[in-house]
Amino acid sequence: SQTIHQWPATLVQPVGSPLSLECTVEGTSNPNLYWYRQAAGRGLQLLFYSVGIGQISSEVPQNLSASRPQDRQFILSSKKLLLSDSGFYLCAWSVTSGANVLTFGAGSRLTVL
């Protein structure tokens, strides 16, 4: 069966520090991968999605970037965090064809101080 792992679960970082959140999927090949952000009291905002290694689409211009160095690995990064980057970050995956369902990881809580 497929599983999705996301880490770290909780992160407290000072303003201006770098960020790296990692996500890996097991039990499937060539998945679509996604990063969402959930700010307090708001819904889910799609940040990035990827349909293959090295292929990243950005939905919202911001202080973040994403990379997909391996087929089942998706990384969310920032060189310098802003206060507004605080939130709950969710990685998700789906199959690349046919009827799609998003499956989410457990999330990473980022607090920027």
Added chain:
Amino acid sequence: AQSVTQPDIHITVSEGASLELRCNYSYGATPYLFWYVQSPGQGLQLLLKYFSGDTLVQGIKGFEAEFKRSQSSFNLRKPSVHWSDAAEYFCAVGAVYNFNKFYFGSGTKLNVKP
């Protein structure tokens, strides 16, 4: 433009009462429709999905939803709410012809009174 609207930010129901959470979508093509549930500090869990066929779909935990194309709605229902149903619920739409994108509503927080 694609959008999903959940008009109710918070809903409180008594345990044992029935529940209906509203969802309206705007999408220019045939959509896939989903309901997810999120417990505090957790990821999202799929409750049910609609791809095609019967417009009344059954999900986990006793939930069901009905797709009404004429109203662009996909409301979630449960006949008798349990205290463990307290959570946040998200409606989402995915594109049939663009498998890469899913759009979410802003969520409805459900409180259950004992």
